[in-house]
Amino acid sequence: MELWVTNDTLHEVTDTLTIRFGTFVESTVWEESSYIHIGVNDNQMVRHCDAGKMIAGPDRYLTVRSAKGLFPAKRHFFSPIKELQRTPVQPEITIAQMGEHELHVHLRAVNYTYFVHLIVPDARTHFTDNYFDLEAGEMRTVILTNRSITLTPEMVSVGWR
Amino acid sequence: LRNHPCLALWCGNNENQWIHDRTYWDRQDYPVPGSLYNNTLLPQIVKEFDGKTPYWPGSPYGGNDYNSSKDGDVHNWQVWHGNLPRRFGEKPRVERSPEGVSFLHYAQDLGRFISEFGMHASPVYETLRRNIPADQLFYHSPSMDHHNKDTPNNKGDNLMATVTGLPTDLEEYIDYSMMAAWSCG
Numbered sequence: 013m014e015l016w017v018t019n020d021t022l023h024e025v026t027d028t029l030t031i032r033f034g035t036f037v038e039s040t041v042w043e044e045s046s047y048i049h050i051g052v053n054d055n056q057m058v059r060h061c062d063a064g065k066m067i068a069g070p071d072r073y074l075t076v077r078s079a080k081g082l083f084p085a086k087r088h089f090f091s092p093i094k095e096l097q098r099t100p101v102q103p104e105i106t107i108a109q110m111g112e113h114e115l116h117v118h119l120r121a122v123n124y125t126y127f128v129h130l131i132v133p134d135a136r137t138h139f140t141d142n143y144f145d146l147e148a149g150e151m152r153t154v155i156l157t158n159r160s161i162t163l164t165p166e167m168v169s170v171g172w173r
Numbered sequence: 174l175r176n177h178p179c180l181a182l183w184c185g186n187n188e189n190q191w192i193h194d195r196t197y198w199d200r201q202d203y204p205v206p207g208s209l210y211n212n213t214l215l216p217q218i219v220k221e222f223d224g225k226t227p228y229w230p231g232s233p234y235g236g237n238d239y240n241s242s243k244d245g246d247v248h249n250w251q252v253w254h255g256n257l258p259r260r261f262g263e264k265p266r267v268e269r270s271p272e273g274v275s276f277l278h279y280a281q282d283l284g285r286f287i288s289e290f291g292m293h294a295s296p297v298y299e300t301l302r303r304n305i306p307a308d309q310l311f312y313h314s315p316s317m318d319h320h321n322k323d324t325p326n327n328k329g330d331n332l333m334a335t336v337t338g339l340p341t342d343l344e345e346y347i348d349y350s351m352m353a354a355w356s357c358g
Contacts, residue, residue: 093352094338127352133299143355173348 013066015059015076019050026050028079031059035072036098036124038148045079071097073124075147087145093173098124100173103146107165115156115163119170121146127173134167136160175223183219183228185211188248190231191239195265232288237261247284252276253292253332271334276356292332293323294350301347312346 019025025048032043042065048058066074070091077085089096101123108116117130125146130139140155156163174180186207193205205211211230219228235245237260250256255269268274279290295301301310301317309316318326329350333339336356337349 092336093356094336127348127355131297131299133302135299143351171348173352 013059013061013063013074014057015046015061016055016057017048017050018055020053022052024049024051025082027082029058030077030079031061032075032077033066033072034075034147036096036148038123041067041072069097070095084144093126098126100125103128103170103172105170107168109163109165112162113157113159115165115168117154117156117168117170118151119146119154120151121148123148125172127171129171130154130156131169131171132156132158132163132167134158134161137163175226180226183215183223183226184232185215185228185230185234187232191233191248194238194261198262198264201262238263242282242284244285246286246288247282248289249279249282249284249287250289251278251282252290254328269328269331271331274328274331275335276332276353292354293321293329294354295347298344298347301343310343312340312343 015029015031017029027048028045029048030043030045033041034043035041046058048056050056050058068090070089072090074088074090075085076087101121103122103125104120106118108118110116119128121128127143128146129143137156137158141152142154144152146152156168189207189211190205193203197203216228216230219226229246231239233240233246233248235241236243239245240247240256240258241260242258251258251274253274255267255273257266257268259265276292304320305314305316311317313327321329323329330339332353333349336353340346340349
């Protein structure tokens with residue numbers, strides 16, 4: 013496994029990346045961090061991992077996260093979705109009404125939750141985020157706004173796989 | 174448009190040379206229609222009225238054949254459509270099995286500039302509800318297939334087969350087709 017980072021900005025980038033190799037039942041097989049310093053319009057292989065260190069399989073996955081939040085967390089599965097050995101569980105969902113036109117949807121994954129998506133039956137609704145994965149225990153708040161209609165929690169449906 | 178800051182390239186057309194060559198692969202006596210525009214008039218006009226931005230005769234273009242990975246730009250339609258690499262004069266070959274159209278082929282793509290790639294997927298349910306009669310809201314219904322312009326319109330099934338498995342209802346079709354497209358990105 014190799015991790016490459018591309019800096020397509022016009023300034024140098026420094027960050028600490030955390031690479032985690034884990035299973036779908038919230039156990040970390042190993043985790044390590046790498047400091048990166050990448051020049052303007054440059055790219056680097058920032059981590060090389062021998063195959064012997066990773067016993068890949070359909071019950072596990074790899075993630076990389078940026079300490080500074082320079083990019084959304086990336087994940088890699090070692091098998092097609094249909095072959096992953098995992099048990100989808102409904103995430104915990106709390107919806108707060110923030111006025112007539114805004115809802116805050118708080119999500120917390122009980123187990124690894126794939127393809128989390130929020131749907132409101134009105135195309136004018138804006139979502140601050142949508143269609144993402146959540147690792148076990150991970151939380152995220154999505155803000156829904158719609159200036160054209162009154163939003164109510166009953167209008168929101170949450171899907172996942 | 175010539176003063177637009179995002180303008181990187183003028184391109185003569187989309188896929189005219191490539192599709193003509195694939196269709197009439199054994200007709201060396203049949204030049205590409207529009208060659209006068211793509212190869213002579215348009216580059217002259219771009220040079221005269223722009224003078225700074227490069228011109229490219231078509232997309233894809235360059236190499237042997239027009240969609241060669243060794244020169245110019247590439248439309249990767251091995252994924253989704255199963256088009257296999259070829260050279261001028263060779264009969265086009267297509268492999269549309271689930272494995273043949275798999276996004277895993279992107280790992281073998283050595284193209285210099287991939288100007289088209291991807292796969293189609295269903296829109297969200299709300300869009301389907303607004304455009305498909307209520308009694309036709311099921312996977313591969315006549316109305317759903319009518320709105321799917323793929324040829325044949327079950328071609329996309331093979332995109333899902335290796336990733337999610339085939340859907341059994343509309344809800345699964347919406348999610349599975351998106352998940353397959355998500356995997357390819």
